[in-house]
Amino acid sequence: MSTRVRLLITVLVAVLLAAVAVGYAALSRSGEPDEVASTTVTGPRLMVLTNGRVSTVSRSDPGGPREVGEQRCDRVYSAGGTTSCLRPVGAFKAGELAVLDAGLREVRTMPLTGFPNRTRVSDSGRMVAWTLFVDGHSYAANGFSTSTGILDTRTGTAVASLEEFTSTLDGAPATAADRNFWGVTFAADDNRFYATMSTGGHRYLMEGDFTARTLRSIADNVECPSLSPDGKRIAYKAAVNGDPRQGWRLSTLDLQSLEVRALAETRSVDDQPTWVDARTIAYGIQREDGVNDVWAVPADGSGSPVVLVPEAASPAPIG
């Protein structure tokens, strides 16, 4: 190839790339939703998504002023100065995990395939987990698949799928091909974690050891666990009569006694709940037109549900 031809190709490629960049920028602009009012919020806050945009509200006035940022995620969580953001599948790119720092600046991305579903960060901000639907089917349908992985942001160690770990069910090795994992929650030591493993029509609470690369079953019919701040209880969604097609009851499980307590929310909750403090569970409920609200209910089974943050999803307590 002559130098001249090579140069011409280089120029053409550069022009093409520039055109793609301009086109992408134009498309991104065309995809902007309406601007929403944004107010600076300080103090103890809740991070939420406002139709896919990372936002914060004051914990003392969660229905009040809202700071709406530019970061776009289909699911978000934040703890210890680390924010995990599952980016939506875009017009010209697949989905990804974006790890953001305390200033919500992107510090790392990982390409991921599938539809964003759950994400969690350990309290220290070190460990990040995600769940995506792979075939895009819901929990309620038969035959869906999930992909759940964990990233250690300190060492860079990434486990693409918990299926790589050694799992046991009541002590016996679990190797069935139908295993699926979802909904990780981390313990305070940045090594132990809990997650749901589905196999043979059951959905088990598993306790994992990141270093040892093992998982063992703790209880049946526990989905999307969320560990309490004191590490003693799991908030989760329990399939009604063990059948996800009948919906899910928000419940807590005492890890010592394995006692189950149904919470006062009687509507079906399809979310990984969040402890906003030691006594309160927050979760999203979707209206029939697809708009979500973040609700809260006492963790001890008393009281009744109230709207915590209207028109928001994916709550996480911060600062």
Added chain:
Amino acid sequence: MSGRRAPLALLAIGVVTAATLTAIASSGHLPAAEAATTTFTPSADTHVDNSVPGTNYGTSGRLGVDGSPAKRLFLKFTVTGVTGTIGSAKLRVHTDDVSGATSPSGGTFRAMTDTTWSETGVTWNNQPAIDGATLGTLGSVARNAWYEVDVTAHVRANGTFSFGVTSTNTDGADYDSRETGATAPQLVITTGTTTTTTTPPAGGDPVLVGAGDISDSGSGDSATAALLDTIPGTVFTTGDNVYDSGTASEFASYYDPTWGRHKARTRPSPGNHDYNTSGATGYYNYFGTQAGPSGRGYYSYDLGNWHVVSLNSNISMSAGSAQEQWLRADLAASTKPCTAAYWHHPLFTSGANHAPSTATRPLFQALYDHNADLVLFGHNHQYERFAPQNPSGGLDTTRGIRTFVAGMGGASHYGFGTIRPNSEVRNSTAYGVLKLTLRSTSFDWRFVPVAGQTFTDSGTTACH
């Protein structure tokens, strides 16, 4: 009623007819429905067992039929309030959701003259005679599925009707009795003219009606099929006609007794679940030429002033692919001023389960290049309407194509994720059908909800 039936009958003369279809009123131009469907549940049902000849099973949830030990089942319906001529009567039974319910023979259904027997009194020893005409015989039956027998010959007017079911096969079948509620036996009576039409009466604009993500073992498909019983026109499907695997038996068990009532006027498109059977042979064999050239899955037809294209998003759609090249040639050859298309995987959706399928963009681009007006999708089990957009998803009020996700045909609903730009209306709770009235220079859309649901959505968009 009779005063209105005459003009419809006159108008129907000379239009294309199809013997399996039931005719219905036009959309909008005739004020009242000419046909009506009424569903009755049994006033009594039970079975008897030769091995325990003195026992009554009247309150059991199960209706058994078997050759050895012999079991016979009895059904009694009281038909009241039906006005006009009975066009058809279909007896529907649902198999138990247990492995033992399956059978190579679902039994022979016969009419009975005795309508005085009591559900809690009948035993093998005192059973009434099964003495009437044979109405139909079911072949092999699967568990947890609906089956249908045409009993029009026996049910001709209001009254009480008994049916007896016997089997000579030693592997018996088990059906759900009236005590089970939602899966109780049904007698579905359709009244009105039996003249049929695939085109509307003169003066009416063509109707295109349908949905995607339709038939499984649940009841959503039965409810949406009942809507089709009262809406005339061409039926579209936006894929996933059956779950989970697209097999011939799923088409026979789930689709045929529901949406299959309208097969002769249906122009389907295939979904990924239809393709869970290799080559979607279950789909192509069931629909035959209604689905276009076998194995290809894309074809077109005209309705009034409209050109309508059914495409296949389960095969290559890339620019230059056979399908994309065919589409461009097909659109170029069309002389119709308005154009609609439909396929399974959505280019635009806010659903939380399936991301937008960017692989479909070359098809959308070809339609946009040829100034098409309307595109329908499925795949996410919900309803969503978008404003007219260009192929990149930008709002385009000049040449943009209005799109709908119409995945509310019967499969259990999905939720929504982040709501995408230009999404105008969404619903994730109501089953229903999307009814499109294809006018000469515009189209009207209407979400028609199933009985008991209230969500609706309607409007009009002009052709470009």
